[in-house]
Amino acid sequence: MPDTLYSDTIMSHYYHPQNYGLWPEFSAEQRYANPLCGDIITVRMRFDGERIEAVCFEHEGCVISRAAASLLCEDILGKTKQEIREIVYADIEGLLGIAVMPARLKCSILALEAIRRMV
Amino acid sequence: MNHKSDFPIFDYFQKQGKPLVYLDSAAMTQMPRAVIDAVRSHDEEAHANVHRGIYALSETATAKYEQARETVRAFLNARSANEIIFTRNTTESINLVAYALGKSMLREGDRILISRAEHHSNILPWQMLAEEKGIVLDMVDADEQGKISLAVIERLITPATRLAAFSHVSHVLGTINPVAEMGKLFRERKILFLVDAAQSVGHLPTDVQEIWCDFLVFSGHKMGGPTGIGVLYGREELLAGMPPFLRGGGMIQDVSFDHTEFAVLPAKFEAGTPNVSGAVGLAAAIEYIRKIGFDEIRKIDEEMTTELFSRLGQIKGITIFGPHDAKDRGGVASFTLDGIHPHDLATILDRDNICIRAGHHCAMPLMKYLGVLATTRTSFWVYNTRDDVKQLAEGIEKSRLLLKKKP
Numbered sequence: 001m002p003d004t005l006y007s008d009t010i011m012s013h014y015y016h017p018q019n020y021g022l023w024p025e026f027s028a029e030q031r032y033a034n035p036l037c038g039d040i041i042t043v044r045m046r047f048d049g050e051r052i053e054a055v056c057f058e059h060e061g062c063v064i065s066r067a068a069a070s071l072l073c074e075d076i077l078g079k080t081k082q083e084i085r086e087i088v089y090a091d092i093e094g095l096l097g098i099a100v101m102p103a104r105l106k107c108s109i110l111a112l113e114a115i116r117r118m119v
Numbered sequence: 120m121n122h123k124s125d126f127p128i129f130d131y132f133q134k135q136g137k138p139l140v141y142l143d144s145a146a147m148t149q150m151p152r153a154v155i156d157a158v159r160s161h162d163e164e165a166h167a168n169v170h171r172g173i174y175a176l177s178e179t180a181t182a183k184y185e186q187a188r189e190t191v192r193a194f195l196n197a198r199s200a201n202e203i204i205f206t207r208n209t210t211e212s213i214n215l216v217a218y219a220l221g222k223s224m225l226r227e228g229d230r231i232l233i234s235r236a237e238h239h240s241n242i243l244p245w246q247m248l249a250e251e252k253g254i255v256l257d258m259v260d261a262d263e264q265g266k267i268s269l270a271v272i273e274r275l276i277t278p279a280t281r282l283a284a285f286s287h288v289s290h291v292l293g294t295i296n297p298v299a300e301m302g303k304l305f306r307e308r309k310i311l312f313l314v315d316a317a318q319s320v321g322h323l324p325t326d327v328q329e330i331w332c333d334f335l336v337f338s339g340h341k342m343g344g345p346t347g348i349g350v351l352y353g354r355e356e357l358l359a360g361m362p363p364f365l366r367g368g369g370m371i372q373d374v375s376f377d378h379t380e381f382a383v384l385p386a387k388f389e390a391g392t393p394n395v396s397g398a399v400g401l402a403a404a405i406e407y408i409r410k411i412g413f414d415e416i417r418k419i420d421e422e423m424t425t426e427l428f429s430r431l432g433q434i435k436g437i438t439i440f441g442p443h444d445a446k447d448r449g450g451v452a453s454f455t456l457d458g459i460h461p462h463d464l465a466t467i468l469d470r471d472n473i474c475i476r477a478g479h480h481c482a483m484p485l486m487k488y489l490g491v492l493a494t495t496r497t498s499f500w501v502y503n504t505r506d507d508v509k510q511l512a513e514g515i516e517k518s519r520l521l522l523k524k525k526p
Binding site: 011 | 461462463467478479486492521522
């Protein structure tokens with residue numbers, strides 16, 4: 001039976017995160033930590049005017065926070081800052097394809113919280 | 120002997136068909152039936168405010184509240200019930216001491232000695248004094264076995280060191296610190312000594328005169344008692360010279376609009392209506408511990424720790440922090456597992472109703488020192504059995520298999 005939380009999609013993004021590794025040129029950088037568990041993410045973004053031209057991240061933490069970061073970074077490429085400001089927690093659940101239990105919510109939104117602080 | 124049957128929660132989950140494997144007693148112990156019953160019968164038969172009413176019911180409530188104080192006094196071998204202050208928990212007790220000492224005895228340039236392994240609640244109140252009063256914090260490090268040596272402490276003591284605050288048992292490393300030896304050292308140097316006994320008071324005999332401490336603090340909910348009740352033990356002559364922490368009802372002798380004369384101990388530090396049924400529950404927890412006996416509790420802690428090291432020690436990529444000898448440890452152990460984040464492990468174990476703690480355990484300075492972001496912590500009390508540890512070990516293997524499937 002497929003595991004709902006640790007699904008193939010989530011495990012795939014955990015082991016092969018997209019846009020992983022920080023490059024040196026960027027318009028904005030944000031480091032963000034989950035105060036509950038100590039998970040840490042650094043996200044860098046390059047803007048083309050209002051549009052997200054590129055995004056990359058590095059991360060230390062759990063499966064959920066890394067997979068969510070990978071999925072979110074893929075998703076926001078090409079979007080406008082305004083579109084990113086409109087992303088809500090439920091959208092992260094949509095990307096992960098699961099309902100996130102309350103105890104793991106903070107994990108799933110780690111990257112979003114970092115990205116929100118740059119747009 | 121199996122003590123699980125004393126705790127209704129295990130029966131409840133057994134009947135649900137989801138037996139509970141509870142390994143988070145360092146955060147909160149389960150309550151024995153004796154405590155639940157004591158609180159309920161107090162609520163049903165003696166619920167009234169204390170030290171106030173001129174009626175029999177209030178007198179009954181007051182008598183039970185003060186009897187609880189006497190039970191705590193005897194449990195700690197304090198000289199007088201005036202030395203026992205009821206608070207909400209360990210955190211409030213330490214804040215009370217920091218606030219009151221900051222307002223009275225401590226001056227700019229005075230130094231406070233703590234260890235890096237302390238809980239945030241034994242760091243932040245002193246940090247407040249550093250920020251507000253210019254007091255200097257000195258930090259003792261544990262060695263690679265998680266032990267704090269007296270020699271290292273001695274090296275950090277200066278003539279300005281006024282207070283030392285250490286946990287009896289580390290809530291992350293599990294180390295039992297030599298508080299009696301520390302107490303002697305600090306007393307000889309006229310340094311006030313606060314012992315955070317949150318992780319020890321339900322596990323090891325505690326004698327404040329033997330430790331020679333000036334303050335000792337703990338919570339009811341880590342020793343079988345209810346939440347919202349904690350204790351500050353303080354030497355009477357010190358408490359008498361300290362200003363009150365909270366102000367309001369129940370802690371005054373005389374009030375006029377521009378002046379207040381405070382009540383004597385212990386009322387001076389118990390402003391507002393106290394947690395009466397909580398105190399009654401705490402006393403029942405102490406009675407329960409007495410009945411089981413510290414020899415038995417100690418035996419269980421050592422047995423669980425030994426089982427943990429033997430089962431988890433076989434798992435590849437595991438690092439268990441703190442002393443390796445069960446004799447040097449309380450009922451707490453933290454570990455990391457290569458390639459599996461504590462949060463993921465906790466989630467997967469939770470599916471089998473195995474409760475463990477994952478995170479930084481309110482000890483971020485220690486986590487930084489250990490070079491980890493988070494650990495998994497397992498902790499024991501009287502109800503744990505070797506089978507609980509076996510289920511934990513099996514759960515870890517299960518997690519490893521689940522998370523190893525690389526798509």
